[in-house]
Amino acid sequence: MGFSIGISPNIRKSPFFDACVADGVAGFSVYNHMFIPTNFGDPDAEYDRLINTVAMWDVGAQRQVEVSGPDAAALVQYLCTRDLSRAVVGQGYYVPICRHDGVLINDPVLLKVADDRFWLSIADSDIGLWASAIAAERGWDAQVEEPDVSPLAVQGPRAEDVVAQLIGEWVRDLRYFGFRETTLDDIPLLVARSGWSKQGGFELYLRDSRYGDELWQRVKQAGAALGIGPGAPNDIERIESGLLSYGADGRLQVNPVNPFEVGLGKFVDLGSDIDFVGKSALQNVQSAGIKRRICGYFVAGDPPQANQQALPVFRGDEQVGLISEVTYSPRLQKGIALGFVSTEIENDSGGLSITPDDGARSVVPAALPFI
Amino acid sequence: MGFSIGISPNIRKSPFFDACVADGVAGFSVYNHMFIPTNFGDPDAEYDRLINTVAMWDVGAQRQVEVSGPDAAALVQYLCTRDLSRAVVGQGYYVPICRHDGVLINDPVLLKVADDRFWLSIADSDIGLWASAIAAERGWDAQVEEPDVSPLAVQGPRAEDVVAQLIGEWVRDLRYFGFRETTLDDIPLLVARSGWSKQGGFELYLRDSRYGDELWQRVKQAGAALGIGPGAPNDIERIESGLLSYGADGRLQVNPVNPFEVGLGKFVDLGSDIDFVGKSALQNVQSAGIKRRICGYFVAGDPPQANQQALPVFRGDEQVGLISEVTYSPRLQKGIALGFVSTEIENDSGGLSITPDDGARSVVPAALPFI
Numbered sequence: 001m002g003f004s005i006g007i008s009p010n011i012r013k014s015p016f017f018d019a020c021v022a023d024g025v026a027g028f029s030v031y032n033h034m035f036i037p038t039n040f041g042d043p044d045a046e047y048d049r050l051i052n053t054v055a056m057w058d059v060g061a062q063r064q065v066e067v068s069g070p071d072a073a074a075l076v077q078y079l080c081t082r083d084l085s086r087a088v089v090g091q092g093y094y095v096p097i098c099r100h101d102g103v104l105i106n107d108p109v110l111l112k113v114a115d116d117r118f119w120l121s122i123a124d125s126d127i128g129l130w131a132s133a134i135a136a137e138r139g140w141d142a143q144v145e146e147p148d149v150s151p152l153a154v155q156g157p158r159a160e161d162v163v164a165q166l167i168g169e170w171v172r173d174l175r176y177f178g179f180r181e182t183t184l185d186d187i188p189l190l191v192a193r194s195g196w197s198k199q200g201g202f203e204l205y206l207r208d209s210r211y212g213d214e215l216w217q218r219v220k221q222a223g224a225a226l227g228i229g230p231g232a233p234n235d236i237e238r239i240e241s242g243l244l245s246y247g248a249d250g251r252l253q254v255n256p257v258n259p260f261e262v263g264l265g266k267f268v269d270l271g272s273d274i275d276f277v278g279k280s281a282l283q284n285v286q287s288a289g290i291k292r293r294i295c296g297y298f299v300a301g302d303p304p305q306a307n308q309q310a311l312p313v314f315r316g317d318e319q320v321g322l323i324s325e326v327t328y329s330p331r332l333q334k335g336i337a338l339g340f341v342s343t344e345i346e347n348d349s350g351g352l353s354i355t356p357d358d359g360a361r362s363v364v365p366a367a368l369p370f371i
Numbered sequence: 372m373g374f375s376i377g378i379s380p381n382i383r384k385s386p387f388f389d390a391c392v393a394d395g396v397a398g399f400s401v402y403n404h405m406f407i408p409t410n411f412g413d414p415d416a417e418y419d420r421l422i423n424t425v426a427m428w429d430v431g432a433q434r435q436v437e438v439s440g441p442d443a444a445a446l447v448q449y450l451c452t453r454d455l456s457r458a459v460v461g462q463g464y465y466v467p468i469c470r471h472d473g474v475l476i477n478d479p480v481l482l483k484v485a486d487d488r489f490w491l492s493i494a495d496s497d498i499g500l501w502a503s504a505i506a507a508e509r510g511w512d513a514q515v516e517e518p519d520v521s522p523l524a525v526q527g528p529r530a531e532d533v534v535a536q537l538i539g540e541w542v543r544d545l546r547y548f549g550f551r552e553t554t555l556d557d558i559p560l561l562v563a564r565s566g567w568s569k570q571g572g573f574e575l576y577l578r579d580s581r582y583g584d585e586l587w588q589r590v591k592q593a594g595a596a597l598g599i600g601p602g603a604p605n606d607i608e609r610i611e612s613g614l615l616s617y618g619a620d621g622r623l624q625v626n627p628v629n630p631f632e633v634g635l636g637k638f639v640d641l642g643s644d645i646d647f648v649g650k651s652a653l654q655n656v657q658s659a660g661i662k663r664r665i666c667g668y669f670v671a672g673d674p675p676q677a678n679q680q681a682l683p684v685f686r687g688d689e690q691v692g693l694i695s696e697v698t699y700s701p702r703l704q705k706g707i708a709l710g711f712v713s714t715e716i717e718n719d720s721g722g723l724s725i726t727p728d729d730g731a732r733s734v735v736p737a738a739l740p741f742i
Contacts, residue, residue, distance in 0.1 A: 004398040005376035006409055007679040008606075009696050010495070010618035011400065012625050027375040029382065030401035033495065033624065038377055063624070100507035105500060124381070124404065126497035129476060129623070133501050136471035136648075137508035146624045235379075247381035251404065252500070253434070253517045254383050277507075308378040325380050 011035055014060030015150045015212025023220075023230045031061035031124045037232045046231040047330060050199055054158040055231035056219050059196070059203070060150035060212075065108075065120040065128040071140035076118045078138075078276050079131055080110060081259060083269035087112050092177035092192060095120075096259040096267050097127060102281030103256040105130070107246050107264065109194060111179060119149065121205075123246035134277070149190070151203040152215060153233075158226045159201035166222035167191055171202065179205075184218060187211040196233045198241035198369065235306070236327045239338045242296060242368030249294065249324045249338065255310060258285050261340065262294045263368075292321070292340045295347065296366035299335030303328035304358065311354045313341065313363060320345055323354055323363070331371060341365045382406055385431030386521045386583025394591075394601045402432035402495045408603045417602040418701060421570055425529040426602035427590050430567070430574070431521035431583075435490040436479075436499040442511035447489045449509075450502055451481060452630060452647050454640035458483050463548030463563060466491075467630040467638050468498060473652030474627040476501070478617050478635065480565060482550060490520065492576075494617035505648070520561070522574040523586060524604075529597045530572035537593035538562055542573065550576075555589060558582040567604045569612035569740065606677070607698045610709045613667060613739030620665065620695045620709065626681060629656050632711065633665045634739075663692070663711045666718065667737035670706030674699035675729065682725045684712065684734060691716055694725055694734070702742060712736045 005028050007013070012034040014020075026041035037058050040046060049055040067076050077084050080095040087093060089112050097106040097120075106127045108120040120127060132144040154163055163171050167184060171191055174180065179192035190205035206215050220228060238245060244264075250257030259268050259282070270283055297313070304326045313321030323339035345352075347365045354363055376399050378384070383405040385391075397412035408429050411417060420426040438447050448455050451466040458464060460483050468477040468491075477498045479491040491498060503515040525534055534542050538555060542562055545551065550563035561576035577586050591599060609616060615635075621628030630639050630653070641654055668684070675697045684692030694710035716723075718736045725734055 003376050003378070003396065005374050005400060006398055006677075007374070008400065008409075008619070009678060009680050010616060010622075012622075013680055025374065027377055029376060029379065033618070033622065038379075099500070099503055101503075126500060129470070129497055129501040130504050132470055132472075133504040133648075134508055137505055245381060247404070248379070251381075251383075253404065277504075306377075307380060309380050309384055 007035065014058050015206060015209035016058035016060055016152060016216050019213050019216035020058050020230065025230070032063045032122065034061040034063070036061040037230070039232055040230045045229065047234060047236055049227065049229050050156050050197060050231060050234050050237055051331070052157065053227040054154060054156035054162050054223050056223065056228055057153040057155065057230070057232050059153045059233065062121055062151050064147055064149045065122055065131060066117065066145050066147045067120070067131065067142055068117040069142040070116065071142040072116045072118055075131070075135050075140050075142040076110065077274060079134065081268040081276050081278065081282065083272045083274055084110070085274065089114055090179060091175070092179060092194060094177070094267060096264045098259065098278035098282065099252070100277055100281065102258050102278045102285055103252055104246065104250055104259055104262065104264070105252050107244060109177060111190070111192070113190070119147070121151070125246070125252070148207065148209050150206045150209055150212065152206060152219060153195045153201060153203050154219060154223070155195045155197045155201035156199045162219070162223040162226055162228060163191065163202045163204070166218060184215070187215055196243060197237050198243065199237065235325060236329065239325060239327050239336055240329050240331065240369065240371045242338065242370065244294070245324070255322065258282065258290070260285055260290045261292055291343060293343050294368070295339065295341045296368045296370055297323060297337040297339055297363040298366050299326055299337050300362045301335065301359070304335040304356065304361065307356055311356055313339065313352050313354055315351050320352065321365070326356070329370065335361070336370055337363065338368070378406065385429050386577060386580035387429035387431055387523060387587050390584050390587035391429050391601065396601070403434045403493065405432035405434070407432040408601070410603055411601045416600065418605060418607055420598065420600050420602060421527050421568060421605050421608055422702070423528065424598040425525060425527035425533050425594050427594065427599055428524040428526065428601070428603050430524045430604065433492055433522050435492055435518055435520045436502060437488065437490050437516050437518045438502065438513055439488040440513040441487065442513040443487045443489055446502070446506050446511050446513040447481065448645060449647050450505065452639040452649065452653065454643045454645055455481070456645065460485060461550060462546070463550060463565060465548070465638060467635045469630065469649035469653065470623070471648055471652065473629050473649045473656055474623055475617065475621055475630055475633065475635070476623050478615060480548060482561070482563070484561070490518070492522070496617070496623065519578065519580050521577045521580055521583065523577060523590060524566045524572060524574050525590060525594070526566045526568045526572035527570045533590070533594040533597060533599060534562065534573045534575070537589060555586070558586055567614060568608050569614065570608065606696060607700065610696060610698050610707055611700050611702065611740065611742045613709065613741065615665070616695070626693065629653065629661070631656055631661045632663055662714060664714050665739065666710065666712045667739045667741055668694060668708040668710060668734040669737050670697055670708050671733045672706065672730070675706040675727065675732065678727055682727055684710065684723050684725055686722050691723065692736070697727070700741065706732070707741055708734065709739070
């Protein structure tokens with residue numbers, strides 16, 4: 001069962017779109033109202049490059065919400081649940097963003113670009129709209145806009161070698177989430193040690209979309225000797241690594257989660273005297289305690305098909321969990337999944353099952369990450 | 372050049388998804404984080420049904436933002452640029468929604484479901500998030516949530532006959548945008564005379580997603596004798612009819628527009644004493660006057676290919692307009708388009724051109740609608 005997606009003007013192209021087409025992109029999804037490649041037609045090779053050598057991904061759809069102006073720092077702090085009082089320029093921070101009722105609505109990396117300028121490098125929801133409403137209603141002197149900035153991710157164990165060759169040896173000294181603005185000849189960039197995998201790597205934030213094709217070619221050339229090839233954020237690897245996917249593991253409209261349920265409690269600074277959106281609601285959540293927690297699952301039986309939508313987890317007739325995404329791990333040679341389970345159920349507990357289209361299977365909750 | 376879209380758990384299925392698959396859906400896009408069918412593989416037949424008989428569309432992705440509670444009416448009025456002081460239960464209203472700076476961020480139909488309960492039936496942006504921020508920051512006693520409500524559109528000259536047969540003869544008395552809550556056996560519905568075409572028709576707002584397949588089958592049966600078939604919101608017809616597409620004709624992040632530029636000035640009630648988001652910015656826009664206006668274009672030459680992204684319109688070296696979407700009109704047997712042109716240029720003016728991938732063409736601004 002295959003479906004097509006048309007390239008139509010109501011959805012935006014990334015600056016790397018044409019280069020991806022030339023390099024054989026086979027599938028797209030839509031993320032932040034932009035086309036995002038999902039695969040280049042060879043899933044085994046794409047996984048292999050990410051795990052063993054180096055992959056390049058068009059993640060231009062990871063848009064930036066830029067907050068700037070005299071009240072930018074105050075606004076950003078109010079939008080994020082994490083204490084940012086010691087945030088420094090040149091460092092990124094993983095930050096939960098919650099609605100006033102404590103529901104997680106995004107989990108961006110915050111880049112402090114300057115003392116009065118920040119980027120929220122967002123997952124798939126219109127945080128810019130939301131943030132602009134808060135800024136305006138509070139009367140703060142801060143602009144909330146989307147700059148012309150589109151990341152290209154270089155991921156995998158050889159990513160550092162590729163980016164060092166392309167940009168300079170100094171990139172090896174960047175800490176995790178550390179970044180620096182630079183140029184590659186005429187191409188304006190911000191280079192960060194980051195990316196949505198646990199295989200190591202960098203994101204090259206392209207700061208002028210006219211150079212999309214040129215940057216893509218330069219990365220491709222720099223990585224050619226190391227076997228670089230195109231790919232996309234990889235669901236298998238992210239499940240193995242226990243990376244959260246806002247959208248798959250929780251979304252306001254489908255499966256609302258709070259940060260404590262998805263393991264982000266350490267980034268919710270309720271103890272400090274800072275105020276932020278959702279603080280009182282999250283204090284109540286913390287007091288009451290959570291009823292489910294994010295977890296891995298081992299999935300018994302033959303290699304499972306990827307699920308199209310979340311799967312309930314049952315113990316007998318009782319639903320005790322939910323699986324966001326199931327996959328087959330080539331490295332573990334097992335079916336694995338990422339999802340939620342009742343806090344009353346411990347890892348390694350038996351007696352749980354799912355009933356996907358390809359047949360009932362037993363599942364066993366497991367610690368994350370798998371690898 | 373064809374691309375696939377995978378059905379993955381980070382994007383939601385509509386309640387009509389399985390029925391559409393069974394009926395041969397061939398393509399999807401993503402709208403409000405939900406899969407929306409784009410075609411069933413036979414564009415000529417799909418257009419023909421819409422124009423000459425009757426079509427049924429899964430528009431479940433047209434989500435509802437429900438605003439309820441004691442301050443619901445006040446909040447909805449504050450969110451919308453249109454004076455709603457005389458709005459009545461049972462009637463829908465086309466309402467621009469703007470950001471505080473006057474940029475259009477959605478153009479829903481507002482349904483006043485009860486005195487203290489409203490639905491904004493939204494285009495593709497996270498208005499619920501934005502509205503919840505405003506409600507909370509103002510401390511208003513109103514809830515902003517997404518109910519389990521998914522529209523199925525029945526459109527075309529015979530739509531009324533189909534819906535009357537299925538629901539009852541009373542639907543013939545509904546005014547444009549008029550609606551009534553009802554049931555079809557056990558299926559809870561809200562039936563409205565509305566839909567994103569100018570061929571007439573209804574939207575059946577399904578109020579319990581468990582009945583998605585049943586409702587689809589009932590509509591299909593009711594329309595069988597009249598030749599009903601599946602389809603999707605139709606870009607050709609919408610261009611012929613001059614219907615605005617938030618997303619294609621303007622989007623906050625790509626081509627920000629204000630309501631006056633897109634012909635919605637009549638729904639911006641600056642003269643009243645009501646307050647709404649963006650009012651002062653829109654007063655400034657009105658005072659300064661707009662520099663471009665929405666318009667049709669006749670497109671010379673052979674039937675044009677559908678464009679993937681907006682096309683600049685030139686007069687010599689000067690950009691004087693922008694085409695959102697170009698198509699071939701089977702009824703006019705001409706290339707036509709929808710877009711913008713400088714207010715200094717009148718309809719029927721010569722000397723304008725575009726340069727799409729299939730070759731330069733002259734274009735002539737024209738009044739909307741074409742038909």
